[in-house]
Amino acid sequence: MPDAKAPQKDAYRLILEAIDEGLYKPGDRLVENELAERFGVSRTPIREALQRLETQSLLTRDGRSLIVSSLDHNQMAELYIVRTELEGLAAELAARHATDEELRVLRRMVEDDRGRLDDPRALSRSNRRFHKQIHLASHNMFLVQQLDLVHRSMALLATTSLAVEGRGEDALAEHDAIVSALEARDGAAARGALCAHISTAYETRLRHDSTQDAPH
Template identity: 45%
Template sequence: MPGKSTKPASSHVDAYERILGAIDSGELPPGARLRESQLAERLGISRTPVREALRRLEAQGLVAHEPHRGVVVAELDYDQLGELYAVREVLEATAARLAARHASPEEVEVLREMAAAHAELVEDAAGLAEANKRFHRQINRSSHNRYLNSMLENMRVNLALLSGTTFTLPERRRAAAEEHRAIVEAIAKGDELEAERLARQHISNGYKARISLASRD
């Protein structure tokens, strides 16, 4: 476990968000044991909010109980990976289509700036991975559909279980940066069908990269 955090959690929600963040960042990778006492010490809180946070994460499928090991970060099997990306493709593509319809000029400009920055991060896998999350979140917000965003947020929770990043593959970093640029230009033109098509292809390419990574394990 990393060193104890100096920032105290003030509620069960804080404990949940911080444990989820540690899973999402890879600090707590799939298969990692989750001991209440260690997590409570790390967060600087009692075990009660930690226990509640773990129950919530278990209900969402992010935490599991394993014989002889106890509570661990859940791991996606091969079929679950495919199921997750199938849903992601539909939701992300819909968000891009609605962004092409509803995004304000200011939102388009922000997306353009993000995409341009990604081209400067093609040698930085970790940096591009974080920028990629912010980029997709901005597209989702630019769709201006609260119900879609609720579904996307629920999906984001499950994406935290993806181990590592496909941006460890140099060819994926370069391709993703160009795909982001193309999606933004379609959104800027208000071309809903093209934005949707490009977003679908983008997620599909990401899934192929995931399969490639999994085949190397």
């Protein structure tokens, strides 16, 4: 009896995760055969994934090449405005609809992250999981879908604000405040805590970018 086929790798997801984790940064060129070799996927699903990412504006054309898109200052501001409103709504809904089990998972995430404060990359990955868990706890499918789109675009920001010295500890305290509001079933407080968290992350990013762009 022939062996069952190994499950086909999701080329779209693999490329998206590589961008999200900084393996490919804004401005980097994506080459079909190199991607196929790296991920162990045939060129056809790679080509289809690249077309899908281009349609979603995560990749842009540079002549005949596809490069990872970048966000200018205004686009980043627009993205944070949308993210703040949608995530604030997710937190408010989660305060009403999250199960006790979901709240315990969020609390455990905060506690576990105390051991990641010296590893910005691990903390950044955990931060994405934390926010995703709040989205899911809203129990609103349409909101989760919109937030998925927003967070895909967040991958186009070349750096994480969590890499800034001291930001990890502050972000963890902000996560703790968000979870405390959710545990209290206080929707207004949860929305406020999450919006304040994103505002601080945005301000941190702006300060960091301004120092990077400063003339030497």
